[in-house]
Amino acid sequence: MPRTPIEPRFKIEYLSILDSEGSLDTALEPDIPPGDLKRLYRAMVLGRRLDERMVRLQRQGRIGTFAPIKGQEAAQIGSVFALRRTDWMVPSFRETAAMLWRGWPIEKLLCLFAGRLEGGQPAPDQHDLPITIPVATQLPHAVGLAYAAQYRGDDVVVMAYCGDGATSEGDFHEALNFAGVWHVPVVFVVQNNQWAISIPLKKQTHSATLAQKALGYGFPGIQVDGNDLLAVYAASREAVARARHGEGPTLIECVTYRLGVHTTADDPTRYRSDEEVKAWERKDPLPRARAYLEKKNLLDDGLEEQVDAEIARAVERFETMADADPLTIFDHVFAERPAHLEAQRAELRERLGADPPRRVDEERPLPTPMRGQRKTSRWAN
Amino acid sequence: MPRTPIEPRFKIEYLSILDSEGSLDTALEPDIPPGDLKRLYRAMVLGRRLDERMVRLQRQGRIGTFAPIKGQEAAQIGSVFALRRTDWMVPSFRETAAMLWRGWPIEKLLCLFAGRLEGGQPAPDQHDLPITIPVATQLPHAVGLAYAAQYRGDDVVVMAYCGDGATSEGDFHEALNFAGVWHVPVVFVVQNNQWAISIPLKKQTHSATLAQKALGYGFPGIQVDGNDLLAVYAASREAVARARHGEGPTLIECVTYRLGVHTTADDPTRYRSDEEVKAWERKDPLPRARAYLEKKNLLDDGLEEQVDAEIARAVERFETMADADPLTIFDHVFAERPAHLEAQRAELRERLGADPPRRVDEERPLPTPMRGQRKTSRWAN
Amino acid sequence: MGKLNMVKALNLALLQEMERDDGVVIIGEDVGVDGGVFRVTEDLHRQFGGTRVIDSPLAEAAIIGTAVGMALYGLKPICEIQFSGFAFQCFHQIENHAARYRARSQGRFHCQMVLRMPYGGGVRALEHHTESEEQFYAHIPGLKMVIPSGPRTARALLASAIRDPDPVIFFESKALYHAAKEEVPDEIETMPIGRARIDREGRDLTLIAYGAMLRVAREAAEVLREEDGVEVEVIDLLTVSPLDRETISASVQKTGRAVVVHEASRNFGPGAEIAASIMEGAFLSLEAPVRRVTAYDVPFVGFAREWVHIPDAARVVSAARDTLAY
Amino acid sequence: MGKLNMVKALNLALLQEMERDDGVVIIGEDVGVDGGVFRVTEDLHRQFGGTRVIDSPLAEAAIIGTAVGMALYGLKPICEIQFSGFAFQCFHQIENHAARYRARSQGRFHCQMVLRMPYGGGVRALEHHTESEEQFYAHIPGLKMVIPSGPRTARALLASAIRDPDPVIFFESKALYHAAKEEVPDEIETMPIGRARIDREGRDLTLIAYGAMLRVAREAAEVLREEDGVEVEVIDLLTVSPLDRETISASVQKTGRAVVVHEASRNFGPGAEIAASIMEGAFLSLEAPVRRVTAYDVPFVGFAREWVHIPDAARVVSAARDTLAY
Ligand SMILES: Cc1ncc(C[n+]2csc(CCOP(=O)(O)OP(=O)(O)O)c2C)c(N)n1
Ligand SMILES: Cc1ncc(C[n+]2csc(CCOP(=O)(O)OP(=O)(O)O)c2C)c(N)n1
């Protein structure tokens, strides 16, 4: 049946600059100063090495459940690099590399994943939200921050992260719709790592791309090779500039892959094939960035060792950090403690007096892990 | 910056067959048997006349808050006509005309709007859900019904209604996404009547059409002239046929207008201009359908009177209907009444014994209306 | 001083707090041009413009979620949820975030925000327009839950809620919006959150109520005085959580008997906590079990049967007589 | 008969009910190929295929909302919410619809569905993975709220919940999943919903617990017997709502003293209803106020401090001693 097409028609574009074969589209190559390139690559390496260390710490029971980022370093570092320090960064729960870039100390993150409240506290001058566990719920916060910044006339852009699975949640939709209507300076970075735990993208949505979801909100969406540091950065830089100049939100879909476990409680061999993982290992963002720097003669010797030493120092600081007094659980419920919390605090103080606080890890039996937590193969090799 | 467009590109189409000037695209004209055309037009008239009557009943305090459909008759009747009786219909709260078409007795609807539980009960053989008040929450139910029908191998299509405002809710998004992934036989009919209470479409979403929201879910969306009975029917028929043949969901955006109040508690003069309303009155679906039937010599004399008489009889039945025993509030909480409800029922029985049940409307003062409820101008003329 | 109904009194609080502090913004469905479906935000859009009085799209989770973001940035959003029956749509944003940001960030952030919602019966509308959901909020650590009982307390408590550095759920009884007018001072008035008020003194029995049920309790107290010669102490809770256990206990230590009245359903409802805390705080004075007069444990009854469902004075009187006769 | 842990016991109930009734379907995040993050649905996808064991997209409201639609059509969906902390995302579908369809349609439709969720502490994971939210569901009319305390009750109650014509919220303690094995009969076993169980008889004090707290209560009872020579009656609630007031009252009429233990926070929590109903049902027998041993009223503590937050036997013993000494 013939019908009238509505104009303008829609298109979604794909951006790739440095592909997995190492070929570079020099016309599109962003001009990144050498010093920055070194910092970026170092941040990717730090993300990767810390990840590995954290998985070991988890296996040793020194921290709890943790979501590794292996494979997503370019998506995170390429995007977060487009922000200024005064801009805001709103993470989900798998942005360790981006959070480190934003200035979170390693030991604070370790502390968080060790189940200690202190780990969630951003520094007073840090424009970062702490990690958010309930999937997609952080996206409306990002829109609210952007609205508030615009309301105050501040020169601020907000970058918010989420995964492919998160795009199915109602909060994703509502946040993007509000962003479109309000025309606020926010950039949504979807790290499409192909999996939401065991759910592959094709069971997540029947949409051909995630970028095209922006069409329903009236702002641009773009798909980029998320393992290509240059493409991610180029798209992010443009989106951040647009946002800063009052041209509204952008959705960036970074096509990437989670090379490791979903979390340390997950066993991906149950739901995906080794071949699939191997195929994506060939697109690993790290060697690709490394080769690029190598060509430019920007690779520093001993980078890995340096990074490892930095991590080791941080782990040391983490391990020697005094446990906060358990009574602090009552400190930040309200601005002022009401009577019932005062009473509960007194009760706890008395309990602790009778039987003083001990490090839980030392003296209490380890609770039951989620199954699969210990039998994961991927991280063994 | 040059990028690769992703193929295929997207387009959204607009369908109009019989426009407000009366010009007819005969190439697209659906072939509707004369008897059906008469029934369709009668249903539209019934919708319109009952609407007017219900607003009067509300003003007289004989029913409570009610959402008139004036202006949306074609969108409702054109779509619901595409269903078989064995198909399922999932209404929002503004589908009186479509509900009547599906066989809800007028007096039952009146009963519902009079705040009596009995009004919500569909007949045993009726494949209709009762109206849903929380906006968009019925859409996942429709998807679940369609899934269950498919699971059982039943030849069933589900048609679900919602408004333009509903497209902002998380449940809209989640329902459409599930429908896309599951590829179930469901048709979403969005009655875009331009307003969600006082919020105009441009404050609701920055998307140019609502139809294009389907692009994010990987199934077709189409925009139709919602005041054009023929266009609505043609698009619905096609969508229902696609659904029936296993080709998955469709989103139909009916571009229409709420000519009356949002509900009897609303005063639209506060937020929209008379000119806007007048402009849409010229696109009123009723005269347009009437002219079409007239040309085909299908207009019955005295139709309005017949319809009014039918309404009058139903109102009479409604008004003489015995109030259900107040104790019935305990009847359908669980399949079996647990002890605490047994006790509460006994308490109420005792109270009522001491002071037997009275018709609330007669003996209790009318509660405070929502403001605006009585000062609406639109329905006065 | 002017005599205002509750709608106007609330409107006055909003107006004055917005004049005082340009960080205060309003967000919700139809709160702008339309002035809110109950007209509580009337005229504010005209005075402060659409960027401060924000007509949002129809999405409760994003209303609260974006307001959380605004609060994290330092604004003081006041959210209107059109009816409390539609707040479950944003319950995750309330429980997961508004109530937790202070703890999660160990004080670096907090959510100074108010969530206003009309609750309870009285408007002859369909399902989800008569419920009374305070219990759900009262159980969430990190939230305050306030329910004023008339124009003056509404105005003063709303001003306090707006200034409160913590998230406050603010329930407004639909039945009270236009029910009565009260003298409300022109100058700004606040009232401490977390403190109950002795509405009427008495020595024989304590009636605990809030919101629209205060009227019912007062009426019952009057009947009991006239017909039974019983002096009832009526407590107007005003803040449901944190509960003012001290005021309640002190009263029941004196009277020895208590009846709680609320519109919420009974099972695992707010009356349970009040009764339990009376037991904890006045056990040795209790002459009879604390009785609860509440809506029944049914999902909804249709507005035509609200009158059997929502407590009235006769039910309270009868519960009080049982308690006195125990 | 085999010795099964709670995960395997639940899995057995699912398997057998699915074999019995082809209307039973499972839906949730990762319930299919992965077998559920706790492996409760292990192997069912392989046996019954992806249309009966549905790996859904990541959207809780649609999981429950589509399951409501399936139930209206006559299927019997079992929904898994991955962690109870993420169920607020679908709270509106539960409260607005699952709990109400029977009433709304006056019996024409109903929602025979089970909402399974892991709850409570014990997995060393971040925020929203240790909470205990039974109170929210217990307060909703039209819902049943069940919490088994071990493999055998878990298996039998899950089978009953699946067959129950009304929506059942089924909480599974994460701490119990692998905690212990119990003999579980091969043949199908069910257990009445709404009935508490006397886990241990005693005459001096009644301890009321459920889920993972049953172990804590048992441990405390043992200490009290050994150290104080006190005979404690332990009630395993199993169904939180509808509450088995009769069993509780009968016990407290005998013992005169009661302590309630739960992982939920205290304020307006489930212990309040239990305490209030004891007061109503056993007032004249009560020798001391009912005490509540609960988590504190703080949003979350981090898993490293769960041990101070979640009740342990020492706290219960101390509360029991206070109650006995009252
Ligand atoms: C609302 C909510 N539901 C469920 C979960 C459990 N969960 C944690 S991560 C995850 C998958 C997320 O997938 P995706 O968004 O693709 O992010 P990724 O893990 O791949 O980075 C799920 C289901 C959660 N954290 N929040
Ligand atoms: C979840 C929810 N939020 C708010 C409301 C109050 N409300 C009733 S109708 C309506 C506007 C609906 O607009 P639209 O979807 O365009 O449908 P229309 O009324 O135009 O038919 C609102 C906000 C509601 N019923 N449900």
Ligand SMILES: [Mg+2]
């Ligand atoms: Mg993913």
Ligand SMILES: [Mg+2]
């Ligand atoms: Mg509309």
